[in-house]
Amino acid sequence: GESVGLHLPTLSVQEGDNSIINCAYSNSASDYFIWYKQESGKGPQFIIDIRSNMDKRQGQRVTVLLNKTVKHLSLQIAATQPGDSAVYFCAEARGALTGGGNKLTFGTGTQLKVEL
Amino acid sequence: ETGVTQSPTHLIKTRGQQVTLRCSSQSGHNTVSWYQQALGQGPQFIFQYYREEENGRGNFPPRFSGLQFPNYSSELNVNALELDDSALYLCASRPQLSLAGAAGELFFGEGSRLTVL
Numbered sequence: 001g002e003s004v005g006l007h008l009p010t011l012s013v014q015e016g017d018n019s020i021i022n023c024a025y026s027n028s029a030s031d032y033f034i035w036y037k038q039e040s041g042k043g044p045q046f047i048i049d050i051r052s053n054m055d056k057r058q059g060q061r062v063t064v065l066l067n068k069t070v071k072h073l074s075l076q077i078a079a080t081q082p083g084d085s086a087v088y089f090c091a092e093a094r095g096a097l098t099g100g101g102n103k104l105t106f107g108t109g110t111q112l113k114v115e116l
Numbered sequence: 117e118t119g120v121t122q123s124p125t126h127l128i129k130t131r132g133q134q135v136t137l138r139c140s141s142q143s144g145h146n147t148v149s150w151y152q153q154a155l156g157q158g159p160q161f162i163f164q165y166y167r168e169e170e171n172g173r174g175n176f177p178p179r180f181s182g183l184q185f186p187n188y189s190s191e192l193n194v195n196a197l198e199l200d201d202s203a204l205y206l207c208a209s210r211p212q213l214s215l216a217g218a219a220g221e222l223f224f225g226e227g228s229r230l231t232v233l
Contacts (some may be wrong), residue, residue: 016158032219032220033220034220034221041226043120043206043208043224043225043227044119044159044206044208044222044224044225045118045224046220046221046222046223047173049219049220049221051196051219088233089158091158093220103149103161103164103174104151104159104161104220105161105223106151106158106159106160107158108156108157108158109156109157109158
């Protein structure tokens with residue numbers, strides 16, 4: 001079936017530590033995997049994406065790792081800051097998101113709490 | 117700031133009523149999709165419009181319908197409201213391919229929170 005799921009509903013980290021948020025997926029046909037951040041009262045905000053033919057991609061303070069063998073995706077946040085506190089969703093998509101009849105399938109989300 | 121605005125931000129309806137939610141996207145964003153987000157859950161895809169035509173639908177009944185207009189605005193209409201329709205409704209847009217950034221990036225509004233009593 002088509003599903004994207006997360007291992008932990010809540011993750012608490014100390015400010016300055018690195019955070020790792022994990023996600024499992026079941027659909028081998030996914031072309032893109034995407035991480036979104038959603039702060040309270042706001043819509044999801046794009047963080048980073050990775051194509052299915054890659055295993056690692058880095059952004060500003062964030063790294064996404066993709067392990068297709070075990071169908072696992074992770075988001076690493078370096079030097080976690082209080083502003084990183086939010087719910088993080090992984091999502092998958094097949095095909096380009098422009099023009100075609102494609103969609104994002106979101107997981108349930110992980111609440112990241114940054115402790116001072 | 118995503119450039120996507122939604123209205124109203126909050127509304128309360130009773131079971132059986134109809135509701136229209138509105139979204140205004142950035143100029144050049146010719147793909148718009150709508151998502152339903154129940155409390156504590158991830159967003160679920162309702163449908164997508166491209167150049168004013170529906171070209172993808174999730175597992176939602178026909179009483180969920182939409183429109184996309186040439187001025188980059190769109191609507192989500194829900195008829196015969198049910199209690200389970202209570203949720204945050206998110207509009208997301210995407211620019212035309214030539215202006216696109218990251219492949220997986222959608223620009224979300226802040227949502228319309230619908231409560232059905």
